Amino acid sequence: MNPPASLSKTAASFSYQPKDIILHILACGVIIGAIILPLRTYTVALSEKLLAEEKQLNAQQQLVMNQQKMREELSIIQNELSFSSIVLSEKEIVSFVEKMESLAIATEVKQQIQLHNENRTVQGDIVRIPASIVITGSLDHLIKYISAIEQQDVYINPQNISIDHKPLEKEQSLEMVVYTYWKTE
Numbered sequence: 001m002n003p004p005a006s007l008s009k010t011a012a013s014f015s016y017q018p019k020d021i022i023l024h025i026l027a028c029g030v031i032i033g034a035i036i037l038p039l040r041t042y043t044v045a046l047s048e049k050l051l052a053e054e055k056q057l058n059a060q061q062q063l064v065m066n067q068q069k070m071r072e073e074l075s076i077i078q079n080e081l082s083f084s085s086i087v088l089s090e091k092e093i094v095s096f097v098e099k100m101e102s103l104a105i106a107t108e109v110k111q112q113i114q115l116h117n118e119n120r121t122v123q124g125d126i127v128r129i130p131a132s133i134v135i136t137g138s139l140d141h142l143i144k145y146i147s148a149i150e151q152q153d154v155y156i157n158p159q160n161i162s163i164d165h166k167p168l169e170k171e172q173s174l175e176m177v178v179y180t181y182w183k184t185e
Helices: 005-013 018-080 090-106 139-150
Strands: 110-115 121-123 126-137 156-164 172-183
Touching: 090 110, 090 126, 090 139, 090 172, 126 139, 139 172
Parallel strands: none
Antiparallel strands: 110 126, 121 126, 126 172, 156 172
16 A cells, blocks of 8 residues: 555655755754853853862961961970070079089080170069080080080070081080070069
8 A cells, every 4th residue: 555645745744865864963063052052161261260269268278277386386395485584593403503503414425614704694584694604525425415405494595606616636626605594583
């Protein structure tokens, strides 16, 4: 049986050539591409902007946390240490010299300390007394001595340090001019 004539005309009007199908597919692809590509580009740009803002926000949060931590640490240090808390009483000069002598013995150096009391200055309740310290020993022992001084609970402010280095000799000489600080009595 043959299809009715009206159906044949309709089918004939919908017949496409392969070239037409390809053109329609390409047209649909262009239309879809024209819609999706700008959206994808916008989405990528937006994602990059959000990531940059997130990094900046994280950096700012870290900065705030660091500032807060530093404030807390500074507060602790200020509460624990004040200049007058690390300065010994003038009555303790003898114990200071004894402590320095003990350090010299412990680090195997010879030491001479001379406090220049005649050049003392007083400011408020703090007395500054210049001192000369001469140490002799091996270079390693001199370094140990300086490290040991740094660990002490007394405040010594070096003004000048000089080493008389004699390469051919075992014993070296180190001279320090320092300020020592004391509380007035």
